[in-house]
Amino acid sequence: MVAELRSQYDVIICGAGSSGSVVARRLAENADLRVLLIEAGGSDDAEAVLDPAQWPANLGSERDWGFQAQPNPHLNGRALSMAMGKGLGGGSSINVMVWARGHRSDWDYFAAESGDAGWSYDNVLQIYRRIENWQGSPDPRYRGVSGPVWVQPASDPSPIAHAMLDAAREIGIPTFAHPNGVMMEGPGGASISDMLVRDGRRQSLYRAYVHPWLDRPNLTVLTDATVRRVLIEQQRAVGVEVVRAGQILEISARAEVVLSLGAIQTPKVLMHSGIGDHAELTRFGIPVVQHLPGVGQNFQDHVSFGCIWDYAEPIAPRNSGSEATLYWTSRPGLDAPDVLFCQVEFPVPSDRTAARGVPAQGWTMFAGLARPASRGRLQLTSADPSVPLAIEANMMSDPADMATAVACVDLCRALGNAQAFRPHVRGEAMPGDIKGGALEDFIRDAAVTYWHQSCTAKMGRDALSVVDASLNVYGIDALRIADASIMPRVTAGNTQAPCAIIGERAAQMIAQAHGL
Structure with a gap:
């Protein structure tokens, strides 16, 4: 996979979980766009993942x-x-x-x-209807039957x-x-x-969105690669630094970097990139790129x-x-x-x-x-x-x-x-x-x-908000967040489905921003 790795992509998505998988697929539907999806864990092709009854076996495992x-x-x-999924599908590959x-x-x-x-x-309901392939009793007001999510x-x-x-x-x-x-x-x-x-x-969101698209030449999926930080020049995200097999690699992004690493790793990468509370960063000698005191708060x-x-x-x-x-x-x-x-x-x-x-x-x-x-x-x-x-x-x-x-x-x-x-x-x-x-x-x-960690890089308009309504990180161009960390408050119930919505909206907003 590294041999096929380019030095530059149009969009780099960090994290192949419940939101990142959605963003990657939707952007890769544009054949002119080169998309890189980076995942810290490995393959989801394991019986403990695919057999619904075996989900507890993933807790504490390498996934x-x-x-x-x-x-x-x-x-x-x-x-x-605090279990969180590590591998293709992220939480959607180890959850219930x-x-x-x-x-x-x-x-x-x-x-x-x-x-x-x-x-x-009302708007989100229409997205749910569009992405579902509902197998229960017909309910056209609420359920859709032609989408990728079974x-x-x-x-x-x-x-x-x-x-x-x-x-x-x-x-x-x-x-x-x-x-x-x-x-x-x-x-x-x-x-x-x-x-x-x-x-x-199990039909994880990775299986629903990315797996059928793996043969597309404009989509690269890089596994066993941990994102260390976002590379920023003049308040603009220009790429990422990853570690894979002990090697540190830098990969550049022409259009955008998207963080979909979950509510613990996303704030961590932000902080190591110099984005966070000024006092917190300077305590560890990390140069401050953007003072955002809400990074890591509101857990x-x-x-x-x-x-x-x-x-x-x-x-x-x-x-x-x-x-x-x-x-x-x-x-x-x-x-x-x-x-x-x-x-x-x-x-x-x-x-x-x-x-x-x-x-x-x-x-x-x-x-x-x-x-x-x-x-x-x-x-x-x-x-x-x-x-x-x-x-x-x-x-x-x-x-x-x-x-x-x-x-x-x-x-x-x-x-x-x-x-x-x-x-x-x-x-x-x-x-x-x-x-x-x-x-x-x-x-x-x-x-x-309940393993529903969320809200640590919240969307909003107050001093503790990290992203705006379009999921752009305040003060940094070409950097968005698409995962449960952007929730202003945790949704009622399991967070997998809302993460799919966050991914769908992020992809739509990226496409609009770049005229794709």
């Missing part, structure tokens, strides 16, 4: 960056692992394959923050998934034919999950608490082992869901709650905060690009999150102990009927990440 957050006093001193579009209020918030109606729900409801779901929908109805929560239409325009509801699985195989993630039930008789997981989802409000008066539930068909304790005793056969309500109030930050630890950042995830640091978490776990227990589950469960394994300080202690011990 996981293996990030670790700092010890958090708000989680009883625990340091959470859930397709969740985000709520109407999320996209309208993006539009308000950026001052661009192109980010509004989306289907979980196939032949487990009885435990159907029981979750019945339990939701039992306690007054509506159920829907799919989770990506009217359900995401109001207070929420429950549904069988939408998944990126085709003929029993958000969905935090989750595993409530576990014991099966009466073993039920083998099906598909990915997660086939039903629920969004709801923790209190009256909210215009959108603030709690998020994914049912998992096997026990998922945290490092700490495992000590409370976990059934050999059971299922988990992976209950979380859809709209966390807590904010974290990323900080440099060295001027050396090979040294990891310090991740202060800061989960549960805002007291509002504990109040929501208590309501979330209460709702979780009401669901799991509903009549609908009685034929399937022996009883509740955890947390049980605990209140007050004991429940808060369980929440701090149970908290884990």
